[in-house]
Amino acid sequence: MTSMSLPALQSAFAEQTDEVWLALLTIGEGQLATPIRIVNDTQDLQLSNGTTFTGFPFRPHLPDDVPEQIPTVQISVDNVDRSIGQTIRQVHRPKVTLSAVLRSSPDTDQAGPYTFVATAATYDAEKATLSLTFDSDILNEAFPALHVTPQSCPGVF
Numbered sequence: 001m002t003s004m005s006l007p008a009l010q011s012a013f014a015e016q017t018d019e020v021w022l023a024l025l026t027i028g029e030g031q032l033a034t035p036i037r038i039v040n041d042t043q044d045l046q047l048s049n050g051t052t053f054t055g056f057p058f059r060p061h062l063p064d065d066v067p068e069q070i071p072t073v074q075i076s077v078d079n080v081d082r083s084i085g086q087t088i089r090q091v092h093r094p095k096v097t098l099s100a101v102l103r104s105s106p107d108t109d110q111a112g113p114y115t116f117v118a119t120a121a122t123y124d125a126e127k128a129t130l131s132l133t134f135d136s137d138i139l140n141e142a143f144p145a146l147h148v149t150p151q152s153c154p155g156v157f
Helices: 006-013 083-088
Strands: 021-027 036-039 052-055 058-061 073-078 095-102 111-123 127-133
Touching: 006 095, 021 058, 021 083, 036 083, 073 095, 083 111, 083 127, 095 127
Parallel strands: 036 052
Antiparallel strands: 021 036, 021 095, 058 073, 073 127, 095 111, 111 127
């Protein structure tokens, strides 16, 4: 996780700003020959490393804060050309990355990147909806993660 830059903080707390925040969504990185990369904007976004995010509308729906339940993020993506639905059907549990950048500095993540796995997907001619959760079952992980044993901490014994 990254910390926000000074221009991002100033725009976030300003009463008015000319700064534009953009959400970047990547689906299937390392799983698809050509991952889906979209930016929630009307125009494409080119990063300095040559990566292009296609301007395409999508809506993240943030989870409710429910105790002892793993949060699930819903993302709805327009699917008018049916390519999103057809592509996500090719991969079991596609990896999804979500981050936020400023249009003036698109190479710097201001929030994220947050990595999820799509646990469910529904789609029709109008939209595709992905249900995202963290890759690990964090509620069932041991705490503390390290147990002091002769094998893990031989210098203690």
